[in-house]
Amino acid sequence: MAVVTENGQMWDLAATWGAEDRMNETEALMWRSENHPRLSSTICSLLILDRAPDWDRFMAANEWATELVPRCRQRVMDPLLPVGPPAWVPDEGFQLDYHVRRTHLPGDGSMAQLLEFAQTQALAPFDRTRPLWEGTLVEGLEGGRAAYLLKLHHSLTDGLGGIQLMSLVQSRTREHTPDKPSAPPRDAGYPSDPWELTATVMGEQVRRIPGVAARAVTGGARMLTGRSSALGEAVRYGSSLRRTLAAPPxxxxxxxxxxxxxxxxxxxxxxxxxxxxxxxxxxxxxxxxxxxxxxxxxxxxxxxxxxxxxxxxxxxxxxxxxxxxxxxxxxxxxxxxxxxxxxxxxxxxxxxxxxxxxxxxxxxxxxxxxxxxxxxxxxxxxxxxxxxxxxxxxxxxxxxxxxxxVPYPVYMAGARVERVFPFGxxxxxxxxxxxxxxxxxxxxxxxxxxxxxxxxxxxxxxxxxxxxxxxxxxx
The missing domain is CATH 3.30.559.30 (Nonribosomal peptide synthetase, condensation domain)
Structure with missing residues (x-):
């Protein structure tokens, strides 16, 4: 594979994908509120390939991609108390062969069989102690084709972020790309354990209190003295809030x-x-x-x-x-x-x-x-x-x-991606x-x-x- 965009090869972008060390609040809510399967946060992409890629080349490409994109080798660490969002930390026991698997579709290899396989895989919950993604190469499709089922937890990314990721680790040609760069070193101070994360988050919350209080006092003074439109903005926001929170009519x-x-x-x-x-x-x-x-x-x-x-x-x-x-x-x-x-x-x-x-x-x-x-x-x-x-x-x-x-042909380890079907x-x-x-x-x-x-x-x-x-x- 090669890191590509519409403007050509841009290797440095991959290392910055999902570079935040903490979940944002929306991601944390999806992570903590998950109750499988009704409140599942699993998203899938089913890529239809024109042929089965060479397995060794395919695994080597995945090895390189997971080294280039740090998030692929990170797991979630929760604080001991719900004082702030979880952190992304390296999975010291990362095993690529757990996350990338290979299977052969039985029978005639029809699309109906493939979709049944994909929905079964999607319903299986993630191991929440490991990086939150799984990929399965499915061979034996009719016409000599293959498929790649990529399964992600929604706290990793939304749909557009997923497309960004795939565009970064897919190639514009069937041929192998030699001399691909390695991941640049990251100097990130990851928390060593949940105790340290909890203490860090609580310290951050305490340090924010003076600033929040000052903004509240300043905003209140401006509203009372009429030197700002804050009151009008608050009224407009409240009206909008009622509309957005009301059930569709x-x-x-x-x-x-x-x-x-x-x-x-x-x-x-x-x-x-x-x-x-x-x-x-x-x-x-x-x-x-x-x-x-x-x-x-x-x-x-x-x-x-x-x-x-x-x-x-x-x-x-x-x-x-x-x-x-x-x-x-x-x-x-x-x-x-x-x-x-x-x-x-x-x-x-x-x-x-x-x-x-x-x-x-x-x-x-x-x-x-x-x-x-x-x-x-x-x-x-x-x-x-x-x-x-x-x-x-x-x-x-x-x-x-x-x-x-992407508006152009792309390849995975020499196999052309013919279709990309998303499932939420x-x-x-x-x-x-x-x-x-x-x-x-x-x-x-x-x-x-x-x-x-x-x-x-x-x-x-x-x-x-x-x-x-x-x-x-x-x-």
Missing amino acids: ARSSPLLGDRRGSTWRFQVMECELADLKAAAKLARGSLNDAYVAALLGGLRRYHERHGVAIDDLSTVMPVSMRKTDDPMGGNKFAGAYFAAPIGIEDPVERIAVLRGIVLTLRVEPALDTLSVVAPLLNRVPSKIGQIAFDLVGSAAELSASNVPG PLPGVAVMAAMISHNGTCCIGLNIDGDAVEDLDVFMECMQEGLVEVTSVVA
């Missing part, structure tokens, strides 16, 4: 109510990126608007098949909070909840309405509410955080995320949909609650029809 679907999250069903769809972009352009929307419109079209058809009329569907959409100068990796997103216009039959109109909804959501001052409440939830018993996390997740029936992938967890939703645009193809991965959707074949027929409906509007 959508009637619950009678078909998707039994959401236990104990059974995951992986399914995939794909379409040409150019077709989805053309549909978005026709409706003056974005690629994401067209993608969500296709999901809603399929879900409307599914309800119609069961004789259920529905106008709106409670939906959550992750919104990236990353800035251009933010370091790579980690989690920087907020969840935007809204009532999605599932009842609009015209796909162009549906895209246009979604455009207006999304633009309104993105300017909400309190959009990133989770980062505000996460520090509070991280200082109380984890059971309370689990309850809050479950309530937030259950507020929606559909979750839809979209992450831009089911934090209370009935359908978790994720899309990655990879080299001109939109790869859509669906994680479906098997308790909420029992007739999976009918459901997927409807979802495929919804995708075709949107991508065909300019035909």
Whole structure:
């Protein structure tokens, strides 16, 4: 493998991916509130390869990549008390052959068999004493192809950070890249044990008290003397907070109510990126608007098949909070909840309405509410955080995320990556949909609650029809 970006080889970026020594508060909440499988924080990427790579070369490439990206060899250390986020520390007993495995798919090697294998692997919880990732090379796919299932804990990164990582350790050519650099040394003062971490975090909290108090006094004085707009800003933020915390104004679907999250069903769809972009352009929307419109079209058809009329569907959409100068990796997103216009039959109109909804959501001052409440939830018993996390997740029936992938061919140890299908967890939703645009193809991965959707074949027929409906509007 070679570290690559659109501008060529940039080796130094890999060592800075996920370089923070501590989790942020949102990552800590996902880590401490996890209750498998309903509140799982496992995310997966299923890479379809045009051939099986040479195993020795593949393992050597993974050895190099894990040395270059320090986070791959780090585990989580919790403080003894919930006084602050956990730290990332080196796993002194790191074993690559535990994290990278190899298997052969039995039978005819169909996509259905591969997806069944992937969903089973995804449901297995991580060993929380080791680095939070696992990779499995799957051979024996039909047509001589292979697959690579990469499984990550969400506290490591969000979807965009995962794409950043893969783009850094994939090559632009099949040929072996000689003379790859080694990882630069890191002079990080890792805590030696949970006692030291606890003492360090508590000391940091104490040192922050004077600054917090001074800002509170200064802000209060300005509000009282009228020399600032802080009061008006606080009122606007409070109004936004009420809107963002309120449940989406959508009637619950009678078909998707039994959401236990104990059974995951992986399914995939794909379409040409150019077709989805053309549909978005026709409706003056974005690629994401067209993608969500296709999901809603399929879900409307599914309800119609069961004789259920529905106008709106409670939906959550992750919104990236990353800035251009933010370091790579980690989690920087907020969840935007809204009532999605599932009842609009015209796909162009549906895209246009979604455009207006999304633009309104993105300017909400309190959009990133989770980062505000996460520090509070991280200082109380984890059971309370689990309850809050479950309530937030259950507020929606559909979750839809979209992450831009690489626009050019990439390779892993000589095997070309043909597709990249993403799969997220089911934090209370009935359908978790994720899309990655990879080299001109939109790869859509669906994680479906098997308790909420029992007739999976009918459901997927409807979802495929919804995708075709949107991508065909300019035909």
